[in-house]
Amino acid sequence: MTVHELRFPIKDEAEILKLRAGDEVIVQGHIIGIRDRTQIRIFDEGVEPPIDLAGAFLLHTAPNVRKVGPGRYEKLCIGTTTSARMVRFTEPLGAQYGVRGICGKGGFPDEAIEPMQRLGMVYFAIVGGAAALETTQIEEIEEVAWEELMPECLWKFRVKDFGPLTVGIDAHGNSLYHDVQAAANEKLKEIFARF
Amino acid sequence: MSTVATDLQGTVEDAAAYLYVWALKDIPQDLRDALAAARDRETSVPGKRVLETIHRNISIADSEKNLVCQDTGIAVYHCRVGEGFALHPALIYDALRAGTARATLEHPLRSNAVHTITRENTGPNIGYRLPIVHWEFVTGWDGLDVKCVPKGSGSENMSFLKMCVPADGVNGIKRFVLESIVGSGGKPCPPGIVGVGIGGSADYAMYLAKEAIMRPIGTRNVDPLVAQLEDELYGLLNETGIGPMGLGGEVTVLQCHIEHADTHMTLNPVAVNYQCWAARRASAHISAAGEIEYDREA
Numbered sequence: 001m002t003v004h005e006l007r008f009p010i011k012d013e014a015e016i017l018k019l020r021a022g023d024e025v026i027v028q029g030h031i032i033g034i035r036d037r038t039q040i041r042i043f044d045e046g047v048e049p050p051i052d053l054a055g056a057f058l059l060h061t062a063p064n065v066r067k068v069g070p071g072r073y074e075k076l077c078i079g080t081t082t083s084a085r086m087v088r089f090t091e092p093l094g095a096q097y098g099v100r101g102i103c104g105k106g107g108f109p110d111e112a113i114e115p116m117q118r119l120g121m122v123y124f125a126i127v128g129g130a131a132a133l134e135t136t137q138i139e140e141i142e143e144v145a146w147e148e149l150m151p152e153c154l155w156k157f158r159v160k161d162f163g164p165l166t167v168g169i170d171a172h173g174n175s176l177y178h179d180v181q182a183a184a185n186e187k188l189k190e191i192f193a194r195f
Numbered sequence: 196m197s198t199v200a201t202d203l204q205g206t207v208e209d210a211a212a213y214l215y216v217w218a219l220k221d222i223p224q225d226l227r228d229a230l231a232a233a234r235d236r237e238t239s240v241p242g243k244r245v246l247e248t249i250h251r252n253i254s255i256a257d258s259e260k261n262l263v264c265q266d267t268g269i270a271v272y273h274c275r276v277g278e279g280f281a282l283h284p285a286l287i288y289d290a291l292r293a294g295t296a297r298a299t300l301e302h303p304l305r306s307n308a309v310h311t312i313t314r315e316n317t318g319p320n321i322g323y324r325l326p327i328v329h330w331e332f333v334t335g336w337d338g339l340d341v342k343c344v345p346k347g348s349g350s351e352n353m354s355f356l357k358m359c360v361p362a363d364g365v366n367g368i369k370r371f372v373l374e375s376i377v378g379s380g381g382k383p384c385p386p387g388i389v390g391v392g393i394g395g396s397a398d399y400a401m402y403l404a405k406e407a408i409m410r411p412i413g414t415r416n417v418d419p420l421v422a423q424l425e426d427e428l429y430g431l432l433n434e435t436g437i438g439p440m441g442l443g444g445e446v447t448v449l450q451c452h453i454e455h456a457d458t459h460m461t462l463n464p465v466a467v468n469y470q471c472w473a474a475r476r477a478s479a480h481i482s483a484a485g486e487i488e489y490d491r492e493a
Contacts, residue, residue, distance in 0.1 A: 022241060064265050064305040076303070079265030082349045082382050106349070106382035107441055125241075127248040127440060128349060128384040129473040131265035132256035151305065164248060166241045166442055176241065177380060180443040184377045184435045191373065191431055195366040 009055035010100045013120050019167045021174035025124060027162040030142070031057045031103070033155030035081065039089040041146065050145045051154050053097035057124075060086060060104035062151040065141065073141045078157075079131025082106045083123070094119030105129075107168050107177035116169055123169035125176075137162045203282040203485050204290045207341065210479040210487050211294025214343035215270055215320075216302055218477035219262045222253065223491050225412045226449075226474050233386055233439075233446040242444025249439075249472060264473040267304045268345035270295045270326035273409055279337030280483060287339070288328060296321045307348070329406065337483035342476060342493060344409050350383035350471040356401055359463040368393055368465045369428060375467045376432055376448065381441020384471035386449045388412065389432060392466040393421075395456035403454035404468035409476060411492060412450050425453050439472075449474075 006015055007029040019025065032051060041047045064077040083104030090112045093099040100121055102108075105128030112123060126134070143156035169175040230253070234246035256263045272291050276284060299306055299319035308322040309315060317323065355375040359367040372391055379385075392403030415422040429451040438444025449472065458464065478493035 024244060062265075062305075064262075064267075066303070077262045077265045077305075081266075082352070084382055105384065105440065107380060125381070125440060125442060127245050127252070128381075129264040129266070129347070129471055130248055130252035132259060132261040132263055133248065133252040135261060135265075136255060136259065164244055166244060166440075168442070176442055180437060180441060181377070181380060183443075184437055187435050188373055188377055191434060192370060195369065 008057035008101065011055055016100050016120050016122055016171050019122050019170050020172070021167050021170045021176050023167045025163055025165045025167060027057060027159060027165065029159065031059050031157050031159055031162065033061045033063060033153070033157060034058045035060060035062050035152040036086060037149050037152035038146065038154050039086055041149070043089055043092055049097070049154055051143060051156055053093070053099050056099050057101040057103060058093070058099055059157070060102070061155070063155065065151070071144055071147070073144055075135055075138055075141060077131050078135045078138050080105045080126045080128055080134065082128070083108055087112050090121070091115040091119070094121045103165060110175065110178050112169060113173055113175050113178065117171055117173045120171045122167055122171055124165040125168035126165055204286050206481060206485040206487060207282065207287055207290035207339070208294040208297070210341055210481060211272070211291045211343065212298040212301070213489070214341065214477045214479055215295055215298040215345065216304070217489070218343045218345050218475040219267060219304070220256060220260060221477070221491060222263055222473065222475055223411070225492065227253065229412045229449045230472065233449060237439065237444050237446050239438055239442070239444035241442035242439040242446065245439035245442060246446070263475065264347060265305065266347040266349065267307060267320065268347045269307065269351070270320055271329070271344045271346050271405070272326060273329045273331070273342040273344065273406070275331045275333055275340040277333050277336030277338045280339045282339070284330065291326055291328060291341070292321050295319070295326050329402070339481040340478060340493070341481065342409060342478040344476045347384070347471050347473065350387060350469040353379040353383040353469045354401065354404070355467045356397060357465050358397060359465055361461060361463050363463055365424065367463065369431065371465050372428055372467055373431060373435065377435050377437060379469065380437060383469040384473070385437060385441060386439055386446045387472045388470040388474050389428070389448050389451045390468040390470060391428070391451065391453040392468070393453060393455045393464065394458035395464065396458070396462070397464055399456055400464035400466035401468065403456060404466040407452035407454045408468055408470035408474070410452050412474070414452070416453055416455070418455065421453050421455050425451050428453070
């Protein structure tokens with residue numbers, strides 16, 4: 001198990017390839033907040049996102065914010081939502097926009113493993129519900145697009161020491177979620193045999 | 196009579212507004228203790244990292260006076276109404292609704308309530324049949340107990356019902372609970388409280404599962420047979436290795452609580468309702484005279 005510090009957006013693919021499932025990661029730089037409706041607009045409605053996603057780190061979130069001026073928002077409480085609902089966007093995010101990292105809670109099902117390996121992407125597991133901590137690590141909301149989707153807009157946050165995150169799925173075909181499920185299903189067989 | 200009722204209605208509204216925000220920010224001591232014990236016994240590296248982070252998060256929520264989790268949930272209340280409490284439940288409901296809306300607007304809190312078909316927001320965490328209230332009526336008493344349990348959606352989405360047949364027996368119940376929790380993986384923010392409702396009917400089993408997650412952590416059902424099943428399932432669930440946030444580890448659940456009802460001879464319903472690690476709840480005891488005593492631990 002290794003601890004890494006990464007700065008996003010990422011330019012060098014090697015930064016992603018060095019990560020292995022189970023590793024700890026702290027993120028610096030800029031991250032993009034995105035959620036169900038944001039991705040439905042991009043992919044199902046075919047609207048180009050007005051914020052560059054090349055090399056980006058996406059966070060599954062619908063932040064609790066206060067409006068302080070036109071297009072300006074101040075954070076109140078920012079946490080992370082369940083990722084599994086949004087797994088089908090993984091491949092096009094990587095293939096069409098060059099997204100490198102997706103961060104959420106609860107993991108992606110196995111269908112994300114192949115596109116993440118092929119496109120050099122990583123799934124980062126955050127601690128769901130730990131919003132008080134996460135809010136302190138988001139320094140500023142720098143940009144907001146598609147305000148009419150509030151709170152499921154496209155958000156650009158500047159972060160400091162964002163994490164700790166765990167590499168849940170790496171770019172080499174390894175998924176902690178897959179391994180934990182497989183082991184748990186074996187364990188269930190053993191438990192049921194005792195009944 | 197009407198003057199008293201009006202005052203009591205304002206009192207209940209005040210209590211609801213206070214409880215909703217308080218529950219979201221200041222989690223009960225039994226939960227803090229259970230999470231600390233979980234951190235101390237967890238051995239997996241990612242699991243320990245998760246539990247350490249949860250611990251840091253709770254400290255920051257305390258010091259920054261921020262919400263523990265951003266999901267302000269769906270407001271669920273449990274009311275124990277004494278027969279002598281001089282405010283009709285219809286007005287108690289109005290007061291809970293008004294208090295929920297007031298807390299949402301004044302704090303402000305994220306409003307999660309939407310129409311179930313149009314998905315349009317219906318108001319400050321209120322809507323048609325929102326908030327949700329569980330009622331219990333008590334004879335020979337003139338007080339009102341209100342417990343607020345903001346219920347997050349990540350864990351609520353991991354709710355399951357199975358109409359087992361009588362021949363499935365208790366093993367069928369255990370099997371379904373175990374399969375449900377393993378299948379949920381990291382999605383409901385483990386380690387949390389697994390609420391199980393058994394018996395009654397399909398709808399009542401799920402209602403009982405929700406009652407079960409509202410109990411203080413580690414309390415046991417008064418029926419020794421059910422309490423024994425709680426102990427057994429708690430042990431088995433923690434053998435699965437799902438671990439904190441589904442990343443693998445010793446601690447998959449903080450507890451398993453079961454509520455039961457007698458049922459039809461041909462029924463054997465089992466319902467699972469999950470409560471995430473941020474198992475928020477806060478209570479108020481209101482006297483007949485309208486005095487409020489707040490209680491984080493009930």
